[in-house]
Amino acid sequence: MQRVSIFTTDIGGARSEPFVHGDTTFVFGQLTCEGPVQLVEGSPRAFVDWLLDDCSGLELTRRLRADERMKHAHITIMLDSDDAEDRRRALAAGADDYAVGPLDRQAMLDRVLAQFGVDRDAAGERQLSLGDLTVNIGSEQARWNGERIVLRPNEFRVLRFLAENPNRIFSREELIAALGKAGDPEYLRTVDVWIKRLRAGLRDVGAHELLRTVHGKGYVLDTP
Structure with missing residues (x-):
């Protein structure tokens, strides 16, 4: 059984129950402006709020891309509104995708499962x-x-x-x-x-x- 980390800056979402899909268990974890607070497993996913208490979502995305653990993670930035300029800035900062937040557990899982297997990460190496x-x-x-x-x-x-x-x-x-x-x-x-x-x-x-x-x-x- 392999494990895949889903990190989110939403505290409630980070406490979500794991989800088993085939031979893979998706586990949720908290993401702060300092990075993940749990072990990064499998090909990680990250859901980053646009605004955070200690940094912006854009800054956190840039930090994640510089973090050896998370530089290949699939990152989704949650926008406050569907603004074209904000979408452009999110992708320019290194995000793979964007969504208008917040996203609950099921919405995050739907997005993860939709692109699961199309991984940029070589975590195993x-x-x-x-x-x-x-x-x-x-x-x-x-x-x-x-x-x-x-x-x-x-x-x-x-x-x-x-x-x-x-x-x-x-x-x-x-x-x-x-x-x-x-x-x-x-x-x-x-x-x-x-x-x-x-x-x-x-x-x-x-x-x-x-x-x-x-x-x-x-x-x-x-x-x-």
Whole structure:
């Protein structure tokens, strides 16, 4: 079962229930002016409001195109009205499409499914590099200085998310939300197990100093 992220700047929409279509699960996530707050999976889609509290939809679109995680995402800007000049500006900023908003869960899904499979994204081939650390998204493998880091799927997802957001402290709650497990209190205890296993995998290849615990705050992956 593959997963595809649908990100939206609408808080209510970001809390929508996942949708299963064939062998694909579409999961919703929140998009802020700083970018996605959850793990980016599959060939992502983004629905961006024209006006936001901290930036404009045009500026956020430009930021997404510069973000390695989202530069190939299919981006739809939600206009306040069907204005020809606003449509032109949206496409010039890097959007793929536009719509007069707001769009509810079903409307977003209709648009995603209508063009699903016509992807610009090569997410399966994407590779992150941080010094001697490489994280291959498609094969779900990580290496330190060429040596494979042996990890289970959940530990790999934690490492991938931290590698996509280096030098930033994440609490257990934030990690759980980022991995799409929010709402299940059992996972708050499980995240400690994931971190322990991830730390063991890093230690086996001599990269134990990458992952740091910040007392009372959470965990951070330091740039090598």
